[in-house]
């Protein structure tokens with residue numbers, strides 16, 4: 001396993017061990033490669049405990065991970081009160097604000113995080129920044145309804161993101177289409193010193209469904225480090 005993969009695993013295992021309690025019955029599960037380790041750790045729990053628990057996925061990918069593991073899945077409509085949600089991030093700042101949506105799943109991820117009593121982030125050392133935009137330079141992922149993408153792109157450029165661009169698919173001609181049938185615009189804003197303001201400004205644009213800025217949401221973040229240790233950042 002590579003250093004980065006080991007770092008992801010360490011952070012994920014420790015976060016599950018410290019935040020998924022035997023009394024919990026509804027657990028939110030984020031998306032991405034770090035969350036693979038979250039699910040692996042959940043599957044190491046007492047099977048009787050897992051049988052009494054419902055897991056709320058945040059994407060096609062995390063639903064598949066949970067189903068492949070034989071876990072029971074539900075949705076926020078059935079379970080609007082989640083005990084804890086654990087998810088990855090593309091970058092986290094010193095105040096625990098995060099950029100998410102590198103995997104285009106931030107709409108469902110935000111809903112499942114907001115429905116939880118506690119939101120926990122797991123990541124490797126490359127995601128740990130003082131200020132958003134230091135390391136994640138691809139931009140803020142913005143999910144938009146398809147027919148509005150050009151209009152929103154223009155507005156984002158007017159808001160200062162000159163290099164905002166429509167995210168294109170790799171093994172498909174045309175744009176990435178999210179699990180919700182929408183498009184993604186990646187909008188770089190350089191260093192983001194006031195993420196809450198950037199979030200608000202983008203969210204007010206007509207046609208925007210959700211912004212990959214998670215401000216004031218996470219209670220704690222676990223970063224797997226290069227030396228095998230785990231750094232824990234709390235509010």
Ligand SMILES: O=C(CO)[C@H](O)[C@H](O)COP(=O)(O)O
Pocket residue numbers: 030031032033034035087088089090099100101102103104105106109
């Ligand atoms: O926000 C996300 C998906 O929309 C992911 O949590 C984020 O991209 C981090 O992924 P990874 O753990 O693979 O680095």
